[in-house]
Amino acid sequence: MPHRTFAFGDIHGxxxxxxxxxxxxxxxxxxxxxxxxxxxVDRGPKSREVVERLMRLPDAVPARVVCLRGNHEDAWLRIVDHGWDEFAIPVANGCRATVRSYLRDVDLPPTIDARTHEMLALTTGSFLPPDVVAWLGSLPFWYENEHGIYVHAGLPPLADGFAHPSDVERPALLAWSRRNAFIRDYRGKHVVFGHTPTAFLPQDLSSHTPDDPTDMWAGPNATGIDTGCGTGGFLTALELPAMRAYESR
Known part of the structure; x- marks a missing residue:
């Protein structure tokens, strides 16, 4: 049996x-x-439970566990560091769901207004336990093995192609980049990515199930596996090198 890799898409609470x-x-x-x-984290109702599960997972399974940093983890680290209201406050980003998952069992003194407390937590990240902040800060932006390159969002372009993650001067780009050129033009070692829901990827390039835009997306040299978990979709894991999909639906 060859060494297998199981890559998981965006979980979002x-x-x-x-x-x-x-x-x-x-x-x-x-x-x-x-x-x-x-x-x-964010959007779904149980970000705390997801983080706790992933933090414990290396001790629960025999396999090696690699957790990468997505743009939502990167955003919370920025909020904790110096605040980032432009990301924390918009409803579409789902940050309130993360706050509520951590404050769900917290009993506030009657002198503290719950809405004020939630807004303070939302804009400062003060509710996140120190061990969680440390874990978030330890997450790498990319991983590579014999089967492929794994990033949250994609590879940034160069004049004559796309950068290898090790050559990216601003590694956070690997968590935030969303470029149609990467989706259509990348040719190189297989890249597995999330971040952009598969429904928004060009179905004419997918060799998996182009008749179902919500399903896993398999392009010429890259595979997208953000199948909308946290926004009414489902979670997908991809087994490499077999290219076998496992779904939560």
Missing amino acids: EIDHLERVLERLPPLTEDDTLVFLGDY
């Missing part, structure tokens, strides 16, 4: 979807690797 996919994987061995592409 949906612990039930994560558990369902983990249960559907074949039995894991110490030769296997689990790669999580980032965006564990």
